[in-house]
Amino acid sequence: MTETSGSAVSVRGLKKVFGKVEAVKGIDFEVAPGEVFGFLGPNGAGKTTTISMLCTLARPSGGTALVAGHDVVRERDEVRRNIGLVFQDPTLDGYLTAEQNLRFHAELYGLPRALVGERIRQVMEMVALWDRKDGKVMTFSGGMKRRLEIARGLLHSPRVLFLDEPTVGLDPQTRSAIWGYINKLRRTEDITIFMTTHYMDEAEYCDRIAIIDHGEIVVIDSPEALKASVGKDRVQIQTGDDEAAIGALRERFGVEAAVHEGQVTFAVPSGEQFVPRLFAELGVPIKSVSVSRPSLDDVFMSYTGTTIRDAESDAGGANQWMRAMARR
Amino acid sequence: MTAETIPIRVPAPGAARDVRAIKVVLHREMLRFVNDRTRLVTMLFQPVLWLFIMGTGLGTLVAGAIPGLDFRTFMYPGMIAMTVISTAMFSAGSIVWDREFGFLREMLVAPVSRGAIVLGKCLGGAIVATGQGVVILAMAGLVGVPYDPLLMVTLLAEMFLAAFTITAFGVTLAARMKNMQTFFGIMQMAIMPMIFLSGAMFPLANLPSWLHVLTTVNPLTYAVDPMRQAVFAHLDVAPQVNAMLNPGVSWFGWQVPIAVEAGLVAAAGLLLLGVAVAQFRRAD
Numbered sequence: 001m002t003e004t005s006g007s008a009v010s011v012r013g014l015k016k017v018f019g020k021v022e023a024v025k026g027i028d029f030e031v032a033p034g035e036v037f038g039f040l041g042p043n044g045a046g047k048t049t050t051i052s053m054l055c056t057l058a059r060p061s062g063g064t065a066l067v068a069g070h071d072v073v074r075e076r077d078e079v080r081r082n083i084g085l086v087f088q089d090p091t092l093d094g095y096l097t098a099e100q101n102l103r104f105h106a107e108l109y110g111l112p113r114a115l116v117g118e119r120i121r122q123v124m125e126m127v128a129l130w131d132r133k134d135g136k137v138m139t140f141s142g143g144m145k146r147r148l149e150i151a152r153g154l155l156h157s158p159r160v161l162f163l164d165e166p167t168v169g170l171d172p173q174t175r176s177a178i179w180g181y182i183n184k185l186r187r188t189e190d191i192t193i194f195m196t197t198h199y200m201d202e203a204e205y206c207d208r209i210a211i212i213d214h215g216e217i218v219v220i221d222s223p224e225a226l227k228a229s230v231g232k233d234r235v236q237i238q239t240g241d242d243e244a245a246i247g248a249l250r251e252r253f254g255v256e257a258a259v260h261e262g263q264v265t266f267a268v269p270s271g272e273q274f275v276p277r278l279f280a281e282l283g284v285p286i287k288s289v290s291v292s293r294p295s296l297d298d299v300f301m302s303y304t305g306t307t308i309r310d311a312e313s314d315a316g317g318a319n320q321w322m323r324a325m326a327r328r
Numbered sequence: 329m330t331a332e333t334i335p336i337r338v339p340a341p342g343a344a345r346d347v348r349a350i351k352v353v354l355h356r357e358m359l360r361f362v363n364d365r366t367r368l369v370t371m372l373f374q375p376v377l378w379l380f381i382m383g384t385g386l387g388t389l390v391a392g393a394i395p396g397l398d399f400r401t402f403m404y405p406g407m408i409a410m411t412v413i414s415t416a417m418f419s420a421g422s423i424v425w426d427r428e429f430g431f432l433r434e435m436l437v438a439p440v441s442r443g444a445i446v447l448g449k450c451l452g453g454a455i456v457a458t459g460q461g462v463v464i465l466a467m468a469g470l471v472g473v474p475y476d477p478l479l480m481v482t483l484l485a486e487m488f489l490a491a492f493t494i495t496a497f498g499v500t501l502a503a504r505m506k507n508m509q510t511f512f513g514i515m516q517m518a519i520m521p522m523i524f525l526s527g528a529m530f531p532l533a534n535l536p537s538w539l540h541v542l543t544t545v546n547p548l549t550y551a552v553d554p555m556r557q558a559v560f561a562h563l564d565v566a567p568q569v570n571a572m573l574n575p576g577v578s579w580f581g582w583q584v585p586i587a588v589e590a591g592l593v594a595a596a597g598l599l600l601l602g603v604a605v606a607q608f609r610r611a612d
Contacts, residue, residue, distance in 0.1 A: 095360055107355075110344070110348050110349070111336055119334045119336050
């Protein structure tokens with residue numbers, strides 16, 4: 001067990017059963033200190049349930065989990081002292097000011113009084129809310145509330161910060177601002193970040209991601225390695241006759257193509273080298289061509305056989321119920 | 329951009345930590361109360377209505393039966409109790425509100441004992457309710473109750489005791505509730521009969537025996553009676569009027585002393601506090 005003792009998060013055979021539904025089916029993973037670790041999957045895949053267990057808010061049905069070196073069941077208070085939490089749903093008191101919310105947190109966590117004022121200023125400046133410290137939280141926008149929650153989650157210098165869908169429901173500008181803070185955090189604080197997301201573009205910022213689907217981890221690796229493992233580039237062409245082009249691709253190159261976003265789309269290994277052959281041999285006029293490296297969307301697709309959106313509409317009903325159970 | 333780290337660590341749990349948690353939960357309760365002036369005023373509306381409208385109206389009807397005493401003076405301790413009870417219940421109900429709006433999670437995930445959070449909530453509710461009761465206390469002169477310092481202090485202490493127990497009752501009730509409507513529905517159902525049967529509105533002397541039994545088993549009776557006894561001890565009333573309006577509580581002919589009544593209310597408060605803490609522990 002020596003290798004796990006240094007991990008920020010160490011999970012073995014973790015399981016959660018709600019009635020007859022197995023929400024999390026015995027997963028294993030390690031998160032190294034200082035890492036930004038992403039839990040990626042459609043809604044209802046078991047992300048929030050897993051995070052609830054790691055945060056001591058839900059009792060595992062089986063397996064073990066150590067967070068900051070402490071067992072989430074047997075050393076609950078130890079775990080709580082070492083983690084910060086930002087939930088999907090707001091947990092602020094709207095009738096108090098931003099600063100009062102943080103003061104409340106500081107008192108509840110028993111932080112040393114001499115340092116609290118300075119620390120509050122530091123975290124609020126980080127999320128650019130210091131000038132709004134005396135504003136009632138109920139007057140804040142969704143993005144401001146989320147930023148305040150991040151500041152509060154950091155107030156007690158947790159060793160592991162859990163972010164459950166930190167950018168869901170926010171506009172693109174606020175989303176990128178929040179990513180700015182997270183990137184700043186990994187430079188300024190000695191902290192491990194564990195986050196869940198179902199936005200593929202955001203998973204790119206993580207050091208490593210775990211793809212979770214139907215309560216199981218499908219694969220864990222760095223975004224680059226995952227994309228490389230898919231191995232195929234996506235080629236999109238505009239042609240004079242799409243039907244003929246698709247037919248020609250099948251006959252002459254043995255490639256299955258389909259029309260996506262108004263363009264003939266297909267995947268081939270090393271797309272750049274394929275394009276010259278395509279022009280020479282297709283026999284259908286080509287108006288434009290684009291080659292893109294695989295995205296995490298493609299990765300998700302290749303590991304689960306479905307796009308993240310289709311998986312979500314599938315899991316919709318069960319997911320609502322499981323979240324209700326997990327929230328309690 | 330200075331990125332100087334501030335060496336903050338969360339200290340280990342202990343008594344000092346719990347005391348700070350109790351204080352901050354209590355402090356929040358008071359901040360919320362002071363900031364919400366509407367609530368402050370609406371909570372006073374009902375007792376004032378009872379006291380000055382119903383009290384005056386009924387007073388003319390019963391004036392002949394109680395020579396030398398204003399019926400509103402009789403109602404006054406009951407209305408103090410009513411104010412304290414409704415405010416305390418409302419404070420307890422804010423737990424349901426906290427759950428609906430997520431703030432309860434912030435408290436429950438903190439590395440601090442459940443007992444500290446529940447106790448903070450109960451003390452906060454009790455202080456807020458006592459504060460509200462002080463406004464009614466200030467009206468004593470209007471209904472012929474003297475501003476005697478000893479009486480005021482006695483009433484304050486009795487108000488606090490009643491408020492604490494009622495908040496603990498409310499928190500026990502709120503521990504499992506998921507929305508405000510249900511809570512207030514159930515609260516109305518529990519509180520209204522308890523107030524009616526407590527002697528807050530009519531004297532408990534010469535009642536039909538079934539009603540007498542109900543008033544005796546009603547815990548609120550033991551919160552209202554000491555207040556009335558305190559007020560009547562500072563009045564100059566004829567013995568037969570006193571016997572009619574301030575009969576006290578008796579068990580099979582034994583007059584229950586005030587100390588026992590207060591002890592009963594305190595014991596109920598501690599018991600309910602224990603139940604509330606257990607409820608929150610179980611919810612883990």
